[in-house]
Amino acid sequence: MLINFNLNHKPVSVDAPADITLLALLRDRFKLTGTKEACEVGECGACSVLLDGELVNSCLVAAPSVMGRNVVTIEGIHAEDGGPNDLQRNFIEKGAVQCGFCIPGMVLAGEALLSIKSDPSRLEIREALAGNLCRCTGYMQIVDAIETTAKARAEKHHPEKRED
Ligand code: FES
Ligand code: FES
Known part of the structure; x- marks a missing residue:
């Protein structure tokens, strides 16, 4: 299915299986490997991202549920010059x-x-x-x-x- 959302402040569109997690989508399809994969059951927070500004465990979020929403990963957090904030x-x-x-x-x-x-x-x-x-x-x-x-x-x- 086609999933359209804003990723790190830019609109993106990706064709992905409906049963994929947001964590897998970010790491495997967008190569945003700053989002870490660890417990995969919502217990460690290594896979945290911001979804409409709220902290979520991306291993527990179904990728299709971010349709039309704003996702920020660690790659989207930086100073204006692109360095650390x-x-x-x-x-x-x-x-x-x-x-x-x-x-x-x-x-x-x-x-x-x-x-x-x-x-x-x-x-x-x-x-x-x-x-x-x-x-x-x-x-x-x-x-x-x-x-x-x-x-x-x-x-x-x-x-x-x-x-x-
Ligand atoms: S990988 Fe541990 S909470 Fe998601
Ligand atoms: S787990 Fe090593 S710095 Fe936090």
């Missing part, structure tokens, strides 16, 4: 990346949270990451990266709120 830079600067397997999902979980909550507490950040497993970092640096990004973005948009 502020959140991605903070992941690097805070030492939040070790093997890197979970990081696309973590970054997308962070972006999903920051799109609805500009000043999340550390607890709220941890809750937002609850569906994303990391075997390497212990999560503290990941939470640091998201918290630092939230504060920097808030200051950029509301510099009058600076406390120091």
Whole structure:
């Protein structure tokens, strides 16, 4: 069947079997391998993407269900010059990346949270990451990266709120 949707802000059209998952569609047909394949049962978050701005496990999404909708993968998250954006830079600067397997999902979980909550507490950040497993970092640096990004973005948009 023909599936039309917006992928990383561009309209796409792909002929695919009706029973394929969004994860398989992204990796096999679009070669967007930043979306990782791991548990395939919705437990690890490695396959996270944004669907109309909400974090979803693409291994649990039937590809035809994205018809007419907006899908953003990690390849769609970057600065204007195509390099890492502020959140991605903070992941690097805070030492939040070790093997890197979970990081696309973590970054997308962070972006999903920051799109609805500009000043999340550390607890709220941890809750937002609850569906994303990391075997390497212990999560503290990941939470640091998201918290630092939230504060920097808030200051950029509301510099009058600076406390120091
Ligand atoms: S591969 Fe989808 S949640 Fe683990
Ligand atoms: S950095 Fe290795 S699983 Fe998270």
